[in-house]
Amino acid sequence: MKSLPTYKDEKTGLWYCKFVYTDWTGQRKQKKKKGFRLQKEAKQYEMDFLSKTSHSCDMRFCDLVEIYMDDCKARLKPTTYRGKEDVLAKHIIPYFKNFKVNEIQPMTVRRWQTELINSPKKYKPTYLRTLNSQLSAVFNFAVKYYGLNSNPVQKSGSIGKKKSGLEQYWTTDEFKMFSEAVSDKLQSTVIFNLLYWSEMRSGELLALTLNDFDFEERTVSITKNYARVDGEDLFLEPKTPKSNRKVTLPQFVCDMVKDYADKLYGYNPSDRLFEITKHFLIKEMERGCKKAGLHRIRIHDLRHSHASLLIELGFAPLLISERLGHESVTTTLEIYSHLYPTKHGEVAERLQAFA
Known part of the structure; x- marks a missing residue:
């Protein structure tokens, strides 16, 4: 690759570079870049460009x-x-x-x-x-x-930890205290009850439409994930293939959703049911915790709270894994292994009854 000298534009007083390089197809091309205040900036641009196209690691990290x-x-x-x-x-x-x-x-x-x-x-x-x-x-x-x-x-070598340790979660009684604290806003009540009782992620909830619910079967289909990037609303694929799932809901949660949707003026069932942002969820979480006098947990920790409830109720790890949308039951066990030691004690006690 032949490097050509830099030039100064006499009209503007700015520098520019012009050089030949070989692109990824093997063709030789000419590159021209204007607008450099200093000659060394033009030369540096040429050096950086050539190093990037040479497929050599003799380039700057940036x-x-x-x-x-x-x-x-x-x-x-x-x-x-x-x-x-x-x-x-x-x-x-x-x-x-x-x-x-x-x-x-x-x-x-x-x-x-x-x-x-x-x-x-x-x-x-x-x-x-x-x-x-x-x-x-x-x-x-x-x-x-x-x-x-x-x-x-x-x-x-590595630094830090893959997992933070014991996950934060609320008991059912603590969640009920929180739900009561935000009950002055119907939208917040419905949202947080859905998050807690369905174990869905916040992005999954924000993508929901009324058409995703089957109130006869008492299920909600999770098929998309909502995000807002650079002021644009995006509907993306769920986090993993297994995150595409159908989750059963308690009847009282279904009733909450129906009541909320009935009160939305001019609502189209194919539109987003909750036209809010994650920032709103965080602020409402802060408000509810302060009002109820509860220790603060993250929005995502509502998933952990419900998972801990299912473990306490004796549901199998595979069922919990499918409900959470984890790729494998191994992921579920890795996250919630600290909640299972008490179950081993129950096994010993039940076996003792047969002795």
């Missing part, structure tokens, strides 16, 4: 991330892509930005990990694990497609 994110954009849900983009921009690119990819060593990664661990922001162990995994994913991409010899994150 350029690799740009290629990696372009690849991810076509493969990830918008919400997943945005989350990855935020993590990289806040915690990873600022540290590794100008390192050449093939010069980043395991000790370089270790120093970054140490900064995160010692940060005054006191990141949660699960978040540290996420940050480390995102960095590792970028290097795995370089290993697979750009000939990087090895992933330095794998050699540096």
Whole structure:
């Protein structure tokens, strides 16, 4: 690849570069980029562009991330892509930005990990694990497609924890106290009872229409997930294939939903039943907890609350897994294993009766 010199536009006083490169199909093309204030900026752009198109890891880390994110954009849900983009921009690119990819060593990664661990922001162990995994994913991409010899994150070791430990949850009595605290708003009452008694995720609930309910069978079909990205309402595929499911509901919850829908003026059964955002749910959760004097849990912890109730009632892990929309019963057992020791005690007591 032949690099051409940079030029100065005498009319504007700005610099530009013009050079030849070989694209991914093997064709030679010319590239021209204008508008650089300094000559070194024009030269740096040319160097970065050529390194990215050469499929070599002799490029800056920030350029690799740009290629990696372009690849991810076509493969990830918008919400997943945005989350990855935020993590990289806040915690990873600022540290590794100008390192050449093939010069980043395991000790370089270790120093970054140490900064995160010692940060005054006191990141949660699960978040540290996420940050480390995102960095590792970028290097795995370089290993697979750009000939990087090895992933330095794998050699540096992991940080944080995959799981936070014991999940937060409410007892049924605590949930009833919360439900009473938000009962001054019919919408909030219906929403939180649906979340608690169905175990659906908040994005699944926000995508519901009245057509998703079968009140004779007392079921709700979960087939989509709602998200709002850059001011746009998106209806996405559920989190996993198993998340497409039909969940049975208690009769009183069905009655709540019917009563709520009947009071919506001019409502079309194919429209969203709850035209609110996740921000509304969080604010209502805060309001209800404060009013009821309850310890605060996350919206997602309502799933854990109902799962713990089903375990206490003796339902099989496989049934709970299917109701939650987990990909496998193993996932369910990993999350709720701490709730099962009491069940082992019950087994011993029942066996004793036959002795």
